[in-house]
Amino acid sequence: MRFPESYQRTRDIDWFFRKGNRFIHAASNRGLLPYFVNDIQRLRMEQAKVSMLNDIEDIEIAINESYVNQRIATAVSYLRSNDIGFVSAKQI
16 A cells, blocks of 8 residues: 555655665655655555664765755745745844
8 A cells, every 4th residue: 555645745754775785764854755665564664674773873874955955945935925034043
């Protein structure tokens, strides 16, 4: 069974895969899951297995800057088009 799109769009779903010898942890950030991951039963089993693993100390974090910049630009565009102002920390 697959996650409905409405569920995916309202949740940050953790998913996992391996590229070569590297294990990758990804988060959906309310986006659509790749087709090969979108299997509720399989993903829940993988999440349970990962939750039982020991902590890893030697990790590498990769940030998809292009994606982050796109999300920020989209948010700013939305705020501007709806005439929503920004509040700075000094104003609070």
